Amino acid sequence: MANPKKEGTFKWNATQTYDNGDVVKWTGKEDSAHPTPTTTVKKGANPNDTHSDSSQGDSIVLWIVAIVAIVISLIALFKQAHPKKFN
Template identity: 40%
Template sequence: MNMKKWMGSLAVAGTLLALTGTASAHVTVWPKETTTGAYEKYTVRVPVEKDINTTKVRVEFPQGVSVSTVQPTPGWNYEFEKDADGRFKAITWTSTAGGLKPHEFTEFSFVAKNPKDPGTFAWKAYQTYADGSVVEWTGAPDSKTPASVTTVKQGAAQGDQHDEKQDEHNHAAPAPDTTASAKTGNTLPLVVSGAALLISLISLFRKKE
């Protein structure tokens, strides 16, 4: 009886560990916090949650986020999608080398300008596996497949940034006095020449005596 209870407890513990491992294997976007109007480098972290390879990852850009450039990732191609206004609305990375294996993860990075207003936005992601199955990371934060969320806080005002730059300029170290150096450099050859001429005259007078 005790053995059965022990085996049952072990099975429950194993199930909990498996669920914990699956729950932690989310597609996430970092950083989780940023500031308004900033040009931020965002990184998409993709772990493999199944026993087969991940071959494709698609991420939708939230409204108000303006993506400008993407960092190339070895072994992966990327393709942007645009909306009717020509804005990048999504990106898809596709493996060219067999995909991401079980127990592996990779990261994709891009640069985007944040919205002007503070708030919270979600990144919808779609993870495709070698068997054609797709995990949609688009749910609420408490769901099994949550979308990654970023909080945008109020950044420094333009006036404050201007004042900081002006203050740095005012407290900058003074430039070296190049005028004095130039004067010294121009005078030194004349002094040396005069001393040599004086020594020559003294030697000449001594010979005559």
């Protein structure tokens, strides 16, 4: 995603229709009951200045947890299918 080239606050008109058929136009001034929605856009960091906070260690831990969960699930299913063998 590219960073914006222009900073600023942008206003956009909106119309909201409710289930009961009421229609509200959000086009008023800032202090009105239905103000115009605004979006503030700021320039971001250099897009080439990216890095990942996760490490490979996290990935290994997730794999181990997933495998343990699968094994426990299979044991539970096996016990449910053959309850007399474990009683």
